[in-house]
Amino acid sequence: MSKTKLGTAWTDFGWQAIHFDVPKGWELGAVSGDFNAGYFRLDDEDMVRLEVKWEKSKGKLTIGKVVEKHLDEVSKEARKQGIRWSSKRNLKLAKLDGFDYEIFSFRGGVSTIGLVARCHTCERALFIRIFHRAGEPIRNVARRTFETLRCHAKDGKTHWHFYDFEFDIPEPLRLDKHSLKTGRLELLFKKKQTEMELVRISLASVVLGQKDLGTWFTDFYDKKLQGYRLKQRKGKVRGHGCLVYEGEPLFARRIRTLFSGRHKLYACTWRCDKSDKLYIFRTTSRSHEQEKLNRFVETINCH
Ligand SMILES: [Zn+2]
């Protein structure tokens, strides 16, 4: 496959409510932390392309000081290695609304265009660096990425998009646990007792083998279905037939959860034949929340 020229094909990326456009082929390489403080990195086939660090900024964050400190560190390192370097500050490369920010660049060893920004809405401070090679149209790439940056919910939801897995999550729910294995992505979002879980399994045809979807699902999800009286029905999601499970807590479970109220289970599973993947969407919530939450199954862009 011939490589497309950088900046000609685009997609978007979203993790922990940090969302922007990125060149196609830049994909999640590492991730850590949570909403309040964390890190992720995007790589292409050859190199690190973009990294983001974020944290809630306590009190006053002096953007200029952060940039200065960073440039001090990287230039010191370059000097140590005998590499010629140069840096620029306060670049008028992109215009961002809703942030205090500074854009800078550094050349020497690694070449980067960086952004330090503090969001007025979620009050997180973001430190973003885009890595590039000589001759790449990096200014245009950085402009688009920075200008499309958003770092909090819009219309009551946050947009997630990585490894071609794309969906929205209601704003109050936060990522509680995740596991990103090859062929198997699992994410659990939570707010108190309310849960939303998304699972994507690759190579559906191999995983299912001779099993039908319902048998596979109840085997796979076994533990999570315990304690509920389940009703199964057929449904539709994104043009696929799906199986819907609705669960009332059994008596023993009701005792256990007496003080947290009665939470019902809803699960929907389907096989997307176009992408050859299996999906599970599950919520556990109080009855009055269910309808609103369960509508989010439709945001999963399975093909
Ligand atoms: Zn924000």
Ligand SMILES: [Zn+2]
């Ligand atoms: Zn599909």
